[in-house]
Amino acid sequence: VGAVPGGAARPGQQQMATAIEECVASGDHLLVQAGTGTGKSLAYLAPALTVDGPVVVSTATLALQSQLVEHDLPRLADAVEPVLGRRPTFAVLKGRHHYLCLARLENSNEDEPEDTLFDAPTERPGGGAKWLGEAGRLGKQIQRLRDWAMETDTGDRDELDPGVDDQSWRLVSMPARECVGASRCPYGAECFAEASRARAREADIVVTNHSLLAVDMLAGRHIVPPHKLLVVDEAHELADRVSSAAQAELTPELIDRSARRARPLLRPETAEALTASGDALAVGLAEAPAGRITDGLPDPLRNACTLLDAATRAALDGIGDIKADDPDPVRKQQAKSVLDELSTTAQRLLDEAEHDVAWVERNDNTGRRALVVAPLSVAGTLATHLYDERTVVATSATLALGGRFDTVARALGLDAPPPTPPTPA
Structure with a gap:
């Protein structure tokens, strides 16, 4: 790592790079706390170049993403090109x-x-x-x-x-x-988003963000290219981003927009049923106090969700499948996607699963009111979707508490590791 032009050898950086290399070889996952001065970006980028196939690096902030793409990766590519006999490639993957x-x-x-x-x-x-x-x-x-x-x-x-x-x-x-x-x-x-995914599939290192990584996990891992090593930098932010991605809400305005968008594709009575469910939700939200719902959905909100579930199912049936000869498949897909999301959210709220929590949001300044549902914890989601078929390195300047990684390991869906001495910074 010290071979990067203008760089200097750092023991903590070299130790981190070696640990990552060993985990890639063994298939183990790794938690690394790397404080200021460690040079963690280069510590995980250097061993990434030894991995067969693309390596994915996920960050929480645009600032770190820019640092990687504009500074660290170009410098590393300059340094290793004579050694590898080729210049490593990298790409940014966004939503x-x-x-x-x-x-x-x-x-x-x-x-x-x-x-x-x-x-x-x-x-x-x-x-x-x-x-x-x-x-x-x-x-x-x-x-x-x-x-x-x-x-x-x-x-x-x-x-x-x-x-x-x-x-x-x-x-x-x-x-x-x-x-x-x-x-x-x-x-x-000519799609720009498809072109960005094509570039990512060909790159040695793909830089993305926690929000897209979360969506990729929840959608069955078909957005980010297949890879053997995932580096999660700023890992202390990951659970919150996954929680946000798994959160859903219903608002009268969203239902009204979906009804107007779908109206040209529906029979009048089907469109009216959608509009009526939005009106019912508005009434239910006006009567419900802001805050967490602890004793089951109040009847007005339950009735609104039941009406919405039935109305969206009928609307989806009315629109039907998108066919190759549809005159406007894009608008048809837009209408179906919003209806499908509303239907899924309504069903989720009606299910009242133990792993979910629901609440009413109220903003008196804007008049906005929403019925929201989110997972109580995303540790189970991460345990199920994050670690399968790839080595995961989670790193941050603040991971360990009192020299132990137990708390962050549980939050990230990993079994608590045995007591471990702090990683040298």
């Missing part, structure tokens, strides 16, 4: 919504009423001057995104400078659950 979606961009001026991009020209009092309001501002940003789409190679939002606001970006990006898939999308061959 689908980070990339421009050409299918959404094409339809960005045909979206829901509240997303209309251009105001009708309006005269100011006392004069004939025209002005563009909020929708006009959105229109300008969308036009800039259209221009950028003609020149960008990656479609990565982080490369758009200056950027656009979240409202504009939502109109031109596609959440993973709403994506129809490259094979059924008219822009599948």
Whole structure:
């Protein structure tokens, strides 16, 4: 590791690199506390280059991701190229919504009423001057995104400078659950998100984030390329990100939007049943106090979830399967995905599983109210999905408590290890 230009040998760094190499060979998992000055990034990147196939590094913060991609990995590639006889490659893998979606961009001026991009020209009092309001501002940003789409190679939002606001970006990006898939999308061959995954499959080291790693685990591990070594840096943040990914909520506004989006595909009575379930949820939330639900769902909320479950199932049946000759498979998939998510959440709330907790959120400033469900603990989820068929190295500056890793091991779904002396920093 000390061979990196401008670097210096660090015993703690070398010890960490050796421990990782040994765990890769044995198939064991590793918890490493590495304090400031250890140089942990290079300590796990160097042995990663000896692994057959891609190595995945997951971080919690954009700052560390940028440090890896812009500084540590290029320096390491420079240092090892003469030794390996080739230059190691690396790629960044982000969630689908980070990339421009050409299918959404094409339809960005045909979206829901509240997303209309251009105001009708309006005269100011006392004069004939025209002005563009909020929708006009959105229109300008969308036009800039259209221009950028003609020149960008990656479609990565982080490369758009200056950027656009979240409202504009939502109109031109596609959440993973709403994506129809490259094979059924008219822009599948040009998809920026698919291209990023293709680059990741070919890279030696793939840098991603805890949120996408969590989604990948919960979705059956088909997003991140298959790999033998996973390095979880800033590992103390992982459980919270998995918990967030496993959390779901119902709001009247979400149900109303899904009903309007699906309405052109449904019989009037089916669409009305969806709208009625949203109204029932609004009534139930207005009566329920904020906070955790401890004695089962109150009847008004239970009734709303029951109505929503029945309405979404009927709507999904009404829309039917997406076929190759569908005139607009993208919009059909968007409608189905939101309905399916609502149905799953309603069923989950009605099940009242012991491993879940539900609560009512209330924001008096915005008037927003939501019924939320989340796992009590994600340790079991991590134990089931994180460690299978790969070696996992979890590292952070703060993992051990009193020189022991028992607490973090339990939180990350690992059996508590025997007493271990602190890793030298």
